Amino acid sequence: MSSPYLPHRAEIVERIEEASDVFTLRLRLTDNDTRRSYRFAPGQFNMLYLYGVGEVPISIVSDPRDDSLLDHTVRALGHVTRGLSALQVGDTVGVRGPYGRGWPLQAAEGRDVLVVTGGLGCAPVVAAIRYILRRRDRYGRLTILQGVKHSKDLLWREQYEAWARHPDTEVLLAADEGGPAWPWHVGLITELFDKIDIRPGRTLSMMCGPEPMMVAAIRELRALGLGDGDIYASMERNMQCAVGHCGHCQIGGSFVCRNGPVFPYTELAELLGRRGF
Amino acid sequence: MSDWLPRQQLQHLIDVLRGAGYHCVGPYVQDGAIVYGPLEDEASLPRALRDRQAPGSYRLEAADGPRRFAWANGPQAVKPLAFAAREVLWQCRRDADGRLQFEAAAPAPTPTAVIGVRACDLAALAIQDRHFMEGRYPDPSYAARRRSLLLVAVHCTHPAATCFCASTGDGPEASTGFDLALHEQDAGYVVTAGSSAGEDILAHLGLEQASTEAVTAAREEVQRAAQAQQRALPGRNLRDALFANLDHPRWNQVAERCLSCGNCTLVCPTCFCHRELEEPELDGNLSRHLREWDSCFSTGHSALHGFNIRPETGQRYRQWLTHKLGSWHDQFGRSGCVGCGRCITWCPVGIDITEEASALCAADTGPDS
Numbered sequence: 059m060s061s062p063y064l065p066h067r068a069e070i071v072e073r074i075e076e077a078s079d080v081f082t083l084r085l086r087l088t089d090n091d092t093r094r095s096y097r098f099a100p101g102q103f104n105m106l107y108l109y110g111v112g113e114v115p116i117s118i119v120s121d122p123r124d125d126s127l128l129d130h131t132v133r134a135l136g137h138v139t140r141g142l143s144a145l146q147v148g149d150t151v152g153v154r155g156p157y158g159r160g161w162p163l164q165a166a167e168g169r170d171v172l173v174v175t176g177g178l179g180c181a182p183v184v185a186a187i188r189y190i191l192r193r194r195d196r197y198g199r200l201t202i203l204q205g206v207k208h209s210k211d212l213l214w215r216e217q218y219e220a221w222a223r224h225p226d227t228e229v230l231l232a233a234d235e236g237g238p239a240w241p242w243h244v245g246l247i248t249e250l251f252d253k254i255d256i257r258p259g260r261t262l263s264m265m266c267g268p269e270p271m272m273v274a275a276i277r278e279l280r281a282l283g284l285g286d287g288d289i290y291a292s293m294e295r296n297m298q299c300a301v302g303h304c305g306h307c308q309i310g311g312s313f314v315c316r317n318g319p320v321f322p323y324t325e326l327a328e329l330l331g332r333r334g335f
Numbered sequence: 336m337s338d339w340l341p342r343q344q345l346q347h348l349i350d351v352l353r354g355a356g357y358h359c360v361g362p363y364v365q366d367g368a369i370v371y372g373p374l375e376d377e378a379s380l381p382r383a384l385r386d387r388q389a390p391g392s393y394r395l396e397a398a399d400g401p402r403r404f405a406w407a408n409g410p411q412a413v414k415p416l417a418f419a420a421r422e423v424l425w426q427c428r429r430d431a432d433g434r435l436q437f438e439a440a441a442p443a444p445t446p447t448a449v450i451g452v453r454a455c456d457l458a459a460l461a462i463q464d465r466h467f468m469e470g471r472y473p474d475p476s477y478a479a480r481r482r483s484l485l486l487v488a489v490h491c492t493h494p495a496a497t498c499f500c501a502s503t504g505d506g507p508e509a510s511t512g513f514d515l516a517l518h519e520q521d522a523g524y525v526v527t528a529g530s531s532a533g534e535d536i537l538a539h540l541g542l543e544q545a546s547t548e549a550v551t552a553a554r555e556e557v558q559r560a561a562q563a564q565q566r567a568l569p570g571r572n573l574r575d576a577l578f579a580n581l582d583h584p585r586w587n588q589v590a591e592r593c594l595s596c597g598n599c600t601l602v603c604p605t606c607f608c609h610r611e612l613e614e615p616e617l618d619g620n621l622s623r624h625l626r627e628w629d630s631c632f633s634t635g636h637s638a639l640h641g642f643n644i645r646p647e648t649g650q651r652y653r654q655w656l657t658h659k660l661g662s663w664h665d666q667f668g669r670s671g672c673v674g675c676g677r678c679i680t681w682c683p684v685g686i687d688i689t690e691e692a693s694a695l696c697a698a699d700t701g702p703d704s
Contacts, residue, residue, distance in 0.1 A: 311665025
């Protein structure tokens, strides 16, 4: 019986500085067999290991078709991520995964996709957006709503502008507090729903971000007629084992690492937004 | 079919187990409590004593009679023998060029016979087996330890005041999950096998058949033990009742008493939460990745960067209880409580799970739940 906890060795092939404390590591699994058999879906995550410090769950933002390299966009926040940010091309880390349930990208084919994301935790939906844009003709309208607290918090401004240039793709941004160079909406992200034409029944929504934002967005989307089964959210909890054993990530009976991190709202309705769960 | 092991031949059972290659573990008294540890001979088993348990209290007292198992469980379950309290999962070597080499731990446990396992702990072990061994990611360390165990149950005839296994359906009689089971009487033991490994041991013991009277007496003692239990949960499935009462004022009331110390989770035979941690060697060439038991009452359990899902004690107690008696049903198809009562006895302020559950679910449990 092989250990589900044992990382594989991976080499940093490229390191991309995204913002002052945000970076992307492009990783290549060292072992040929491991690399060839590795398959993932957007929305799934890997556990990245920094020697002598520990592991962190990081979502995979590369395309599943480019399975030779695995991209992870990381924000340097804790011991492990700050250490990872100091690594250079050629350094090795540990990788195990992929874990969990990703976005319903097959179920979304032929339908409109509404992405709602807030704050800085948008890496999981970035994977879905990139996946859809590379297969643009398989999907209907793509609408991306991104909210931030302050206009200066917005990362990847160029990326949003690049996404907006794709056919049938709309990007709307909102900041609770605007600034001098903020041409977009000032206010809550949910106010953007008034500015777009959502077609209930044809639309599948994917969201990720602070839970109060998702609770508010889900309330509005349901009021607009979206079905509970057409709303998906990626959840974040303390994760240590990633295989449903250690118990930290539980929300009610769900293990976020195993049953999520992407959940249909039907599975979250009982406890989402309830403090303490 | 049951065999009869006369009291004076209890050592014979230990000898046969040892002869079959098992290291023996059994109950003995240490620091004023009955715990499980290496068992050299039958003389070290508890004798002439009884336990007195109450919320927040455990005492051993002198008692009459020849019995060795006339007590209810102490703080320890069988859990640590399969799910180690702390263990290395893997280690990582770093060479001079900074390349990493990962090596999984490969535990090779000695075959171990555990004498004196109670029904509640067998039920709990079945849950832990399911958690760690069944499913997509079986745990090799747990599995290796678990498969090395031979379980000799002793049906419980002396429940403590804190026991309520009859209400959870997990005791006091051990019905499944053992290799051998003993019914203790003054003169000896009614012995049955529950597995082929147990049958092999039984064959080596070469015992006479137990008399009908002994078998009947044993049954009756266990039935009396069930009837003697003073506590009960208000139902076997409290999932909906608990989740319908997430805003009940009782959560804040219990939070005023709860110290958030985590004792309940450490003595609980079904709690499986553990944290992972890293221990690098000082020479910089080797780092070990470990796990150790964690508790949903600890500050770190629900911590995210700069944010804690459950900063308040009431939220932690609610998490523990709604999981144990509620969402456990979603995960395992049964409650996470086996009625051992340890969380009541070993709570330093004597919080009683049966009392709290009854208060919380009073409006939502009927006789049918």
